[in-house]
Amino acid sequence: MEFNPTKQVPFSAEQAEWYEKAKANLNPKRLQQLLFELTNIHSPTGATRDAADYMQQHMEKVGLKTKTHDLSPISRSVMGEYRGSGNGASLLLYAPLDTHLDRTPEEEILSGEGQEADLQPYAQQVDDWVFGLGASNPKGMIATHTEVCTALIEAGIPLKGNLLLGMADGGMPVDIKERHSGMSNGVIGLLNRGMYPDFAIIMKPWNWIYHEEPxxxxxxxxxxxxxxxxxxxxxxxxxxxxxxxxxxxxxxxxxxxxxxxxxxxxxxxxxxxxxxxxxxxxxxxxxxxxxxxxxxxxxxxxxxxxxxxxxxxxxxxxxxxxxxxxxxxxxxxxxxxxPGGTTDPDNWIIQSAKRGWEHIEGRPHGMPDYLAGQTDGAALRRYGVPTARVGWPWPATGAPMPVAEGLGGMGATYVPDLMPCAEKILYAVVDTLMRDRRELGL
Structure with missing residues (x-):
């Protein structure tokens, strides 16, 4: 597949000014603190209630209006909304809330003895690093999305559209039968309960923009x-x-x-x-x-x-x-x-995300590496939500603590690696939510 050049739709002078104001508010130390605290809350698939409650409280402090959806007494998903002045689109920033491992003794057949820092069900930090089960995926994504929302709200950007922040249980490619969770059941539950947006952005590893997933x-x-x-x-x-x-x-x-x-x-x-x-x-x-x-x-x-x-x-x-x-x-x-899911590569949100990528990277996007990783983005697309996947370099290198070889606990995050991704997502948010719906093809 050959990719056509990104469609250039320049920022207005007002958009450029507000983008720079919000970007200046992006705070890596604040992101790291949120990431540390969230990683310190164990949230395996089917048991995310404590992590969801923590994020709900944090989102309300930031200025988002929240609501939750329970899948079981110990499983909860949460969404927040920051409304614009009207006549704009709704844009969802989404990440799963559950980790792919529970770290029970029975799981050692998967992880081995699992003594490395990225496999522990609690957080540790050294300098700009955060370690712990899921500290990179999914909790680094949650912290980054939340920091984008926080910086935007602090800047007081005059949005026309509505910004949504969502995180759900069941996002890992597992089927935990005793907890009735996995295979994207959480994000589908949120979509069915008022979180359905015009566009969505998910954040996942690899520094490209993807319009589809398997x-x-x-x-x-x-x-x-x-x-x-x-x-x-x-x-x-x-x-x-x-x-x-x-x-x-x-x-x-x-x-x-x-x-x-x-x-x-x-x-x-x-x-x-x-x-x-x-x-x-x-x-x-x-x-x-x-x-x-x-x-x-x-x-x-x-x-x-x-x-x-x-x-x-x-x-x-x-x-x-x-x-x-x-x-x-x-x-x-x-x-x-x-099933997999795809979005038209010419859709507004794909092109907007690519413009943000090119703005930060300083080069044309071009053809990304082939992809095989499955996420809740496939479910969003199957439900008709045009969705862009934005990423960051992974795995992080140079960790000051021992981390597992292979996939491990997806739990070693170098916070400076996340910041360019935050700037790219922020670009697409400003690009999308400061325009009328007709400008977006809606």
């Missing part, structure tokens, strides 16, 4: 054998391992996934997939090989491809595998699906 398809393959016994020879009739054939299936699946990505890449989306885990047997009964071994994985869904089509592609892979390996007994299911 969905997800979750699959489970069950390889079947018989329950065995360690004292029986391998060639005894009637005893079949499920574990050893599963190793063959894993290798076949690992070879299929990159081909799937190539076949389904378009726009700015390269929909990767990874095998997440293998489950079978019991550690308490190693003498009894398992009759079933489950393999489960997530493959991303391009917005121009439906989860049903992905399911059909996977069914074709399984049929081919069975034809080549008829001795392997298996069945499968797709147990989770979320």
């Amino acid at each position: 969905g997800m398809a979750w699959f489970k393959i069950r390889v079947r054998g018989t329950m065995g016994y360690a004292g029986i020879p391998h060639d005894v009739p009637g005893f079949r391992s499920s574990v050893v054939p599963a190793a063959t299936v894993i290798q076949e699946l690992q070879a299929w996934l990159p081909e799937y990505t190539k076949r389904n890449t378009s726009g700015v989306i390269a929909p990767h997939g990874w095998i997440a885990g293998v489950r079978g047997g019991q550690m308490e009964r190693p003498a009894f090989p398992s009759a079933v071994t489950d393999i489960f994985f997530d493959v991303r869904v391009n917005p121009r491809v439906s989860p049903a089509d992905v399911k059909a592609q996977f069914a074709a892979f399984i049929a081919d595998l069975k034809a080549r390996q008829p001795e392997i007994e298996l069945d499968w299911e797709m147990y989770g699906s979320v």
Whole structure:
């Protein structure tokens, strides 16, 4: 996909003046303090009430009118509104509120022992750094959005449109069944309860503007054998391992996934997939090989491809595998699906966000890196909300405390990295909310 040059719509003299006033109010120390306090409130998916209550109080102090939506007794989402004079658009600054881990002992199979600073369910700070579970994603995003709102309100900018600040539970790509949370259920709840805007901006890692994001398809393959016994020879009739054939299936699946990505890449989306885990047997009964071994994985869904089509592609892979390996007994299911979402790249909010990016970066935006990360932005777009994704460099480098390799706890934030992103978001806010609706194509 080739990107056309950004449409240039210059600030008026009034907009330029107010933008500079508000930008001068952006305060990294204030942002860091909010980030530290919010990170210090543990908020795993399905248990965000304390963090939402803290943010509601903070938003009201800033000058936003707030309301909440409860998904359960321990799960809460919150939104705030700052109204303009009228005849303008509504613009939502959004980020999820929940962290991808709970840090229970059972989760060590995901995170390892997890002694690093970014994996702790409490905050630590050193100089301009904040560490703790989710300090970067999502809480660095919440703190940045909130600082943009605070600087704008302090400057007294004469907005025509309404500024919304929203944060919801259920934003992580998980399904916590005992808490009925995950897979974007929180943001959908807020949209259904008055938060629906004309435009939205989400903040996520990587220093580009994106107009679309993938969905997800979750699959489970069950390889079947018989329950065995360690004292029986391998060639005894009637005893079949499920574990050893599963190793063959894993290798076949690992070879299929990159081909799937190539076949389904378009726009700015390269929909990767990874095998997440293998489950079978019991550690308490190693003498009894398992009759079933489950393999489960997530493959991303391009917005121009439906989860049903992905399911059909996977069914074709399984049929081919069975034809080549008829001795392997298996069945499968797709147990989770979320479609992707896209916004017209010529939409006002995409072009406005790119103008802000170019204003701060001092160079044309151009073609961004391919994307595979899934966020609540896909749900916003699917619900018809034109949405721009604005990012910052990630992961942060040079941390003064030990941080986990790989994804870790998404919890190491160098606050100076967030400030250019705040300036870009502020630019799009001023650009959008100081204009009449007709200027925005509404």
